[in-house]
Amino acid sequence: MSEEKSPFVVSASWLEDRLDDQNIRIVDAAWYLPAHNRNGRAEYEAGHIRGAVFFDQDEIADKTTGLPHSVPSPEAFAAAVGALGIAETDTIVVYDGPGLFSAPRVWWLFRIMGARKVFVLDGGLDGWKHEGRALVTVQTTPQPATFTPTYNGDAVTSFDAMRAIVDNGSVQIADARGPGRFLGTEAEPRPGMRSGHMPGALNLPAGSFASDGRLKTLAELKTLITEAGIDLDRPIVTSCGSGVTAATITLALHSLGHTDNTLYDGSWSEWGSRSDTPVTTEPTPKKDR
Structure with a gap:
C-alpha cells in the first residue's frame, strides 16, 4: 500500500493518451475563494484541456437555500450536465486549477447523482501546464446527452x-x-x-x-x-x-x-x-x- 494511489485519480499522461476517446468526458470544475484571486471561468476561456466543458459550481446549484453552491435537485443537475454532453454512463474526468481544491466536490456530485466512472485529474490544470501539455482556447461545443440520475440523498x-x-x-x-x-x-x-x-x-x-x-x-x-x-x-x-x-x-x-x-x-x-x-x-x- 505504501506507493499505491487512489483508484479515483488519473494522471495527466493517462488522460492525454485518451483525449480522442469518445466515451470520456472532461470537466473543468475550477472554483476559487476571493483570496485566491483566480477566476475559474476566465482561466477556462484562456486555456483548457481539449474537449473540456466548464462546470459552474455557483450556477449548477440549488439557489433557493441562501447558501453558496448547494446540492441541486437531481432533475436540475441532470438537465445541466446533459446540456454539457455528459451521461451517467460516461467516463468522467474532473479537474481544477491546483489539482485538489474544487474538483473533488464535482467528483462527489456526479457520484451521488448516479455516475460511477468518475475520476479526478491528479495535479490539475496547473500540473498539466507545468508539464508542457497542450491547451486550447476554443470553447467546447458538446453534443447534448441524457443524464439519468439515481440520487443518493x-x-x-x-x-x-x-x-x-x-x-x-x-x-x-x-x-x-x-x-x-x-x-x-x-x-x-x-x-x-x-x-x-x-x-x-x-x-x-x-x-x-x-x-x-x-x-x-x-x-x-x-x-x-x-x-x-x-x-x-x-x-x-x-x-x-x-x-x-x-x-x-x-x-x-x-x-x-x-x-x-x-x-x-x-x-x-x-x-x-x-x-x-x-x-x-x-x-x-x-x-x-
Missing part, C-alpha cells in the same frame, strides 16, 4: 441531522478548513460568520491531502486521517467552509474503502452564520471521538 447531511450529530456525538466530524479558521484565530472569508468549529469536530485540513497538487498515496492518506484522531471503523461526516473542500476528505475516505460517510452540504456557511448553533474555539481532544 443519504450521502448528504442536512442541518437538522448535523445538529443531532453534534448533540449526541454519534458520528465523527471531520472539518476540512485550515487550523486558523477551525480554532477561530483567523476570520472567516465570508462576512457575518462566527469563527471556530462545531463541538466535537476534528480538524483535517483539505490542503494536507495533496503534494504538488497530487493526492497522496493510500498509506499517507490513512496515516493523515488516523493521526488526526479519526477512526476509520466508524461513520464520518465531512464539513468545511461551504461544502466544497469537505469533498477532499470524502475522496480520501472512499479511496481507502471507507463508505460510511456523508457530507454536510451547508457546512460552516450555514452553521457559523446562525445564532442558535454551538461554536467552540477549543481543540477537540482526540480521545473524545
Whole structure:
C-alpha cells in the first residue's frame, strides 16, 4: 500500500493518451475563494484541456437555500450536465486549477447523482501546464446527452441531522478548513460568520491531502486521517467552509474503502452564520471521538 494511489485519480499522461476517446468526458470544475484571486471561468476561456466543458459550481446549484453552491435537485443537475454532453454512463474526468481544491466536490456530485466512472485529474490544470501539455482556447461545443440520475440523498447531511450529530456525538466530524479558521484565530472569508468549529469536530485540513497538487498515496492518506484522531471503523461526516473542500476528505475516505460517510452540504456557511448553533474555539481532544 505504501506507493499505491487512489483508484479515483488519473494522471495527466493517462488522460492525454485518451483525449480522442469518445466515451470520456472532461470537466473543468475550477472554483476559487476571493483570496485566491483566480477566476475559474476566465482561466477556462484562456486555456483548457481539449474537449473540456466548464462546470459552474455557483450556477449548477440549488439557489433557493441562501447558501453558496448547494446540492441541486437531481432533475436540475441532470438537465445541466446533459446540456454539457455528459451521461451517467460516461467516463468522467474532473479537474481544477491546483489539482485538489474544487474538483473533488464535482467528483462527489456526479457520484451521488448516479455516475460511477468518475475520476479526478491528479495535479490539475496547473500540473498539466507545468508539464508542457497542450491547451486550447476554443470553447467546447458538446453534443447534448441524457443524464439519468439515481440520487443518493443519504450521502448528504442536512442541518437538522448535523445538529443531532453534534448533540449526541454519534458520528465523527471531520472539518476540512485550515487550523486558523477551525480554532477561530483567523476570520472567516465570508462576512457575518462566527469563527471556530462545531463541538466535537476534528480538524483535517483539505490542503494536507495533496503534494504538488497530487493526492497522496493510500498509506499517507490513512496515516493523515488516523493521526488526526479519526477512526476509520466508524461513520464520518465531512464539513468545511461551504461544502466544497469537505469533498477532499470524502475522496480520501472512499479511496481507502471507507463508505460510511456523508457530507454536510451547508457546512460552516450555514452553521457559523446562525445564532442558535454551538461554536467552540477549543481543540477537540482526540480521545473524545
